[in-house]
Amino acid sequence: MKRNLSIFLMLALLLTFLSPLAAYAEGEGNIDHGGGGMGSGTSENYWNPGDEGVRVTVVRVRDRAVVTTPIDFTNKNPDNIQAHFGKVSKISYTKGFSLTPNPQAYTYVNPAKAIPRIISSGSGNANIEVIKSYFTDELVIRYIADVTGFNYDTLISGDYKILLEPVAYMTFQGVRIAVTATEAALYDEQLGGGLRSKMASLSHQNLPLAMFLETPDLGYPAWSGSTTSKASNADIKSSLGLGIVRFSEAEPPQVSSYDYTYRVNTEVITSVTVSGGQADPDNPVSVRFTIGGKTYTVNNVYYPDGDSQLVWVRWTTPSTPQTMTITVSVTGRGRASQGTITANIVDLSGNDPPNPVADDRNDSYSKPSVPSNPQVTSASWGVWRPWWQEYWVWHSTGEDSGYWCDHGWWEFDYDSYRADLSASMSIIPDAKAPTASGKTMKSGYGINQIVTANVSTNQSWAVTGAQTAVTYFPEFQYQNYWRLLDRTSSGYSAKFEFAKNRYSTYNRRTHFTPIWMPDGSYTPYTYLIDCWTPQGMLSMNLTDSVNISGSLWDDWHIAPVKP
Template sequence: MKRIFSILLVLALLCSSLYAVPAYAVGDGNVDGGGGGMGDGTSTNSWTPGNEGVRVTVVRASDHASVTTPIDLTNKKPTNIRLHFGKVSKLSYSRGSSLSPSGQSYSFLNPAQSLPRIISTNGSNNIAAIKSYFTDEQVIRSISGLVGMDFDTLISGEYKLLLEPIAYYKFEGVMIATTATEAAMYDEQVNGLLRKRMVSLSHKNLPLAMFLEVADLSYPAWSGSRSKAASNADIKAALGLGIVRFKDMPGESPEVSVYDYEYRVNTEVITAITVSGGQSDPDHPVSAIFYVNGRSYRVSNIYYPDGDSQLAWIRWTTPSTPQQTTITVSVSGGGSSSKATININIVDLDKNLPPNPVADDRNDSFRKSAVPNNPQQTSASWTVWRPWWQEHWVWHSDWNWYSDGDGSGHWEDDGEWVDEGWWEFDLDRYQASLSASMAIQPDDKSPTASGKTMKSGYGINQTVSTRVSTNQSSAVTGAQNAVTYFPEFGYQTYWRLLERMSSGYNSRFEFQKNPYSTYNRRTHFSPIWFPDGKYEPYTWLIDCWSPAGMLSINLTDSVTIRDNLWSDWHIAPQKPN
């Protein structure tokens, strides 16, 4: 019997080896998870474990753009879904896409290789199985076919898979399909009712089914509770997602993306580039050298996770004369280098002063023009990757035999603890905002002005006050230039570059002294022919620079024209002595 049993066992092993299909991992899964118990359901608000899926989106690593329409994979056949929000990824929602119900039937795909359990109900997530599934070569080949992308292109290192758990559940009597992000956004739309009815699913087990171990695609690694219901803000910012990245491209060099700039003379500016590709951590640092007008500026220790990118910038002052020039940038790291050129146009705005106004000026064909609306950006944000070392101590044994001197001996482990840790990255977020006000009023030398009403032909004074706030002052300048345009010139042809009276983040601007003013006043003369009504100069406040670009504001203010200065003149006989 023992011999027969041995033969059967050998046959069983042979059969299993003949029919086993080897599984090869082609990706690296960045997925972790948590969860907990489920509450009691009702007839109108309930979820059955296993009613789940995963939304898969192919994302380009360099700019985090979705390059395929998301697909929903599930082992179920959820044909009874009556409310869903289309195929929108978390990245799209993070970039401002709104949540809106889809008018089409819910579409899904049943993969040939069944999904592992995704959503936990007992806090013991199936993360190892999820990672294994979504890094399996056959699964990735299947996904490439489903999204219509060449397999070798998909795994080239230029793309990543964004994974989002989906739940199918009944809410207020209606079968609904949502990702964790959609559930959080929908809860906000229904004023917290989803959380009230379905908190164990919508705000705990669904979002905690997947989150990142390491920051990626501008999403942070989750460090909060793995067993408690999360807030809508935390779900949208960091939960309900996993990422699969593929092999590093061999011999990849750092890449640099540049932007062309127009600057003003004598202006402190920020010039930025985006560095990506290669590998950049404290073991393989990337640096950039900017060559500007015969000077070099080095930016060292540029760090970013593999597959991501980082802004790098310099702060410098433009020359005093207008010119066209170039900035050459050399980026190096990991034994490779790249170069790029930035085209720079430096202009002088103090060249088109209005002509000398005279008392007999006329403009019978004048028609008022619309006030301009130049590009305006009052806030900016940027991020800086900060690496930190994740310790992982491993004992390395080194067994040696020691003689006891009497023919016997003993073994001793002379090994040591070795830190086999790795670099992880946190994302520090920075911002800047610009606010300003503009005020004009009749010049004090206008004898008949009253409040903000004056006669044409007299001058106006102007003040622009600015305020810049930021949490990274080294990377942001104050507003440095303000240009005022006037309605009598159709807001073009002539303008006045204002003089900066105070610098810094709280700066102030006024008109330069007018060479045509008898009293050398900081004034602008309204034309004597200007018709009664609103006289509205326009100012473009510019040159508040940040790594994310220039902040600027459109400003206007007005006075009221009533009559003209000739009415203040009269002829009378000279009084006798």
Template structure:
């Protein structure tokens, strides 16, 4: 049996070990802030929750077990043995303060959660969860037959656990439980334990490729994340096994969409036999209780084409499962998990005159992946007539021993279907301007003092020969800033002009006296280049989303304090 564990750090790689499974795990995290006597977490106070999942219907077949190198007290506050999959399916968060059971594995767990005093090692995590002896131990501890576990029909769901002290109470929680608990507390957990519960714990494990209905994580791996991001995408790893299952699971993929956005969801339909206008194919998309059916699909033998539906995402963050079926041919995917996220969060905090960052170093500008062009097409067919005479000779006797032959044949159209391909393309271009706030004193249009605001305007152009049902214009723009190392906080833009020539400007700043559409540069920012970046998002085509990154630079010289003059009040 072969076990492969996939990770991505700088580049993806695959490693093999004895045991019988393939892992789907990646890891991130970062530094850990100091806690207080009432709220703290110690390095190594951790474990991993493991649940055996039946793949075809995603049903847990064992009670989860919590592996840990520690000996946590049975009286600590916990939420029971509930897996992330069960929470996603509607299980509620139920606190209890007794009966906590953990398992000390025969082979000690590697470090899982990163901190300033301990760095989780990818190689060690990989080696541990691909070790055949560990897989056998998990089967034995859960009471599940090892040979059944590795026959290809089952997967291991892994979830990091942190043992923390919160408000003086010792607690155990997975990343998913921490996010649910923080929602109940209206941010109370995040306010005290953010570096652990909303960074290092959820980023200790996440998926490289989508599986069991959970999407792959393509967001930041070393900054704080939201409750919604944790609930939908973080704090889990999966081990799968190579033997072919007796009942193949439906093919799956995952997308990430933004809330309240027009999107295009597409699949590829292939066929080994021609699909003709006499019996065209139909593809149905089932989304959030509604069905969308694409009809009159024709494809020549051995060919394929994209089939898609345009729909609008819900206004609240959630996970949407899209089921796809076809009357003929073979679909590239039959189930899509769409993670719908809200971008309008993680706004920069109110800048203060007392803010300092003496250790700041100008970060390098990140390069997000870009896709600026797309191509796709549609097959059509018309009948090519080819008339041939079908002879049918008959002997006509004259009654005197003679006679003659008469052809009682007929004309028959032995034609065929000619297929035509209509190709479409789309390309995205954009530019951006960064300028000092029009209400602030400036040195020039490209120079300003720190502490003042900047205006960011972006302009996009979508060029395409496709009908409007095939495409959308740009719908979102989001800007990141150097003082936050282009992470942690961002600003969403409003759509200023809609359509294929969409333009964007910053949302009004809640900390601006005039509600200006600006971002305030920090007072402490050093003299030199100040370069915000902006990502243009949600330009949808059947060939996927077009996106690109923009940046423009303004020069900081001096700060706003130099514009203030303090003098004694004149007296009469």
């Protein structure tokens, strides 16, 4: 379904585009590209040069949150698309969003100013400078703001960036499909390499290499690999098929030198990607992780030529905060994505709130917004499984004599795995609050909390249960003080509660609300973390509330003693 600008803005755009005046650049393009020639197609599997578009998404910088529904720009009218995966950005897939067919009709936008050629092919190459110029032009950015429904001045404030992803319209197995590079890689994994086997020149070369980053941004690295060869699914998902338009930073970006941040005494998973050549039972690869003086070896790592394999190790962090250097070495023809990994081990204990007292006041209190940390509730990965394809050939050694010889080769199946995290949080008044009713209580009394976390997976040895829950409170603006919850039940069905409060007369698992807390909703916030998978950590934001009505002083009164 097409969407147009208002007549006024459309006329303004057209007049500007037809004018000989110079265009003004508003943003800065972090975009580069590569590509090469295209192989010949078949009637069932082919792509026509120019059958393309660009997915446009506005992203908030500080937490990499997608703040607009992605929109596909194209010069074509692809009303014959029969299959697609909806409007999902690369960032959402990176955070664990599953590739899911969308039953609705494919939607797109024809911009007033035609987009330049995006995907190179044998009939001609895209011009990266023209692409940069287009997507950093002020009027194009105003157009993006309009069609996404996002305020233009807010967009260029430095707090947001525009994520670009090339889109290809191809015919695969006789079906017209629309995919970004990331979707093509995920789809190929679902098919066990079926897309790559038919459309590799497009799906694994020219489409992902149409855009990549010159410098790291939004958590994605700059691409330093080949710009003319077919890429692996892992490289496409991690580094290819994206460009970014950025604006003057509101403040300098924070740069972390750590690859992982772990908590003390926590079971974690550290992973790398191994690629290069083909690893099979005749040419196996082994990966060694050296962690804290111990060596963990993963043997029999296999993957087909041109692809890769995620390799991981499960270990327990030390009991004291420290910075650890993890070294990775590979035996065989493969190479690891990282040779050195830096892990920051932190301790979240020791920040319990101070003891509330009866004469506490906070006359300037204003109710804060509940925070939201990065949340990833599912992850998927896979393991290549080689199998031998027999191909017997007769070798004649003379009349009526000879022998059969197997000239077979290794084929690969891709076994997919996943993990899903679900959780709930419940806050209730403490049983020692004498006048509480249901979830209504007076300020100054305590609350109890229970967090339950459930993990489901089809590869349990590669996934940990949720191990850490940290609760923050509105009276501290959800900062400075927190309670590290006790894990009272472990495993894939974990349970967390407040630790016993040393200020509680009855040594109860409670948190005391401040006596000055105004009437209304009182909402603690919990960040549930440390559910580790080969694809990273799963996490959830959780909240629940009680209703404050009155204070504990209302339960006290002074009366004369009866004679």
